[in-house]
Amino acid sequence: MQNNQAAFILAADNSPLQVGPGPDQSHPAEDEVVVQVAAVAINPSEWKMKELGYLPLKYPHVLGSDVAGTVVKVGEEVKRFKAGDRVIGQVEDVLLTCFGLARHCLGLLYGGAKHGGFQNFTTLREAVTAPIPDGVRFEEAVVLPWPSRLRPWLRLPSADPVNVDEQKNKHQRDEAVLIWGAASSMGTIAVQLAVAAGYAVITTASTKNHDYVRALTPDGGRHVAVFDYRSPSVAGDIIDRIKDQGLKFAGAYDCIGLEESTRACAEVVHAFGGGVLPSVLWPPQDLPSDVEVSVVNAIRPGTVAGSPGSRVWREYVPKALANGSLRLRPEPEIVGTGLDRIEEALNLHKAGVSAKKLVVLL
Known part of the structure; x- marks a missing residue:
């Protein structure tokens, strides 16, 4: 740890x-x-x-948001993890530096380089760390991006497939x-969280x-309606679907x-x-006056006890990963091994990525 290398x-x-x-x-x-990092995923931010x-x-500064690896040391108040545990974690909170909320954030805000993933x-904060199930490789697990971004208007998801099935019958999924x-x-991840909720x-x-x-x-997408974002009428079509x-x-x-x-999302929000x-x-800047955009690059992380993000990481993610109700998607695409391959991975992501996650092994 004292001989750490970083990009x-x-x-x-x-x-x-x-x-x-x-x-x-070391401290x-x-x-x-x-955590000794075994795999890091690349994000657009x-x-x-x-x-x-x-x-x-x-x-x-050291960027990098999602890592998977092995615990090598824990703080004195950490009870959920020990040295040798295989974990995934969120190591950077991008936005909160702008608001001076120093102690409860990571990455750009909390200590800067120490909490970046590209090293x-x-x-990691214990609150935004989850165990990796046996049999899941680091590169598979690291695709899970920042589930703590669950917004307050979302109910917490259930990690029990039986309960999810009962819930859909009871509530008839009357909220979109x-x-x-x-x-x-x-x-x-957001789709999976919303369906599970x-x-x-x-x-x-x-x-x-x-x-x-x-x-x-x-359920094979039974409760998911997918629209082509390239359609010039997509916002209106979505509004009609919800109303119909x-x-x-x-x-x-x-x-x-x-x-x-x-703009398309704002059109839908405005319609309702x-x-x-x-x-x-x-x-x-010129969105409808009744639409307030909240930038949420991990703005509500799982760093406050009892917060939605904290509960997602502590309660939902471990159980859902273990029983398979949370699927590790998109599939990882390995760019290479070593810190010197991260630059290439960033450039590949900038060129365009969909339905896959670029990963660098360390």
Whole structure:
């Protein structure tokens, strides 16, 4: 851990990552877990942060959000994990640095480089760490992206397939959730969480990925309606579907964060009286006045006891992974092995990725 190596960004100039001696990870706080990283997944926020520098950073900085690996040391208050445990964890909270909420965040906010994923050893908060079931490889597990982004308007999901089946009959899934971008890694998880929580899911994907989206849930997509996001009438078609089915509109989640996706989601939210629209990036300025975009790059992480995110990581994720009700999708695509391959992986992600997760082994 004292001989840690990391891939750093040195300045806000989009220069290549530099591999060199990383932060000393020998001294976790009382609620932290030190992990030897075996696999790291690539997310769009990472190449965008490197290229666009849209948040203030303390340089040099280590990016990286999702890791899988082996616990090597735990803080004195950590009871759920011990050295040798195989885990997956969220190691970076992108947004909260802007709000000065220093102690409860990671990555950009909490200690900077120490909590980034692009290094051989990293430090996780225990609250956003989950065990990996036996028989699941690190590269398979690391595709699970930031499940703690469960929004307050979502009920907590059930990890028991029997209960899910009973719930759909009892409640008849009379509430609809719009998830824009189901074939993205974030959308893949969001669809599963929403179905497990008892919602009818309205989502979008390219036509080539419709079958992929329907196969995400144990019921074969019975409660998932998929629309082609390229259709010029997609927002209106979604509005008509919700109204024709007599569904209550529970909310939307823009997992893509492009101007066109945010505008389409905002059109749907506006049609049902307005409200908060979670999105992964900053919105255009001229949206309907009754639509409030909330940037949610892990803005409600599982770092506060009793919060939805904390309960998802502690209660739902371990059980759902163990019994298979939470599927590790999209499939990993291994870019290579070693910190020096992360730059290549970032560039590949920027070129375009859908229905797969780029992973680098360490």
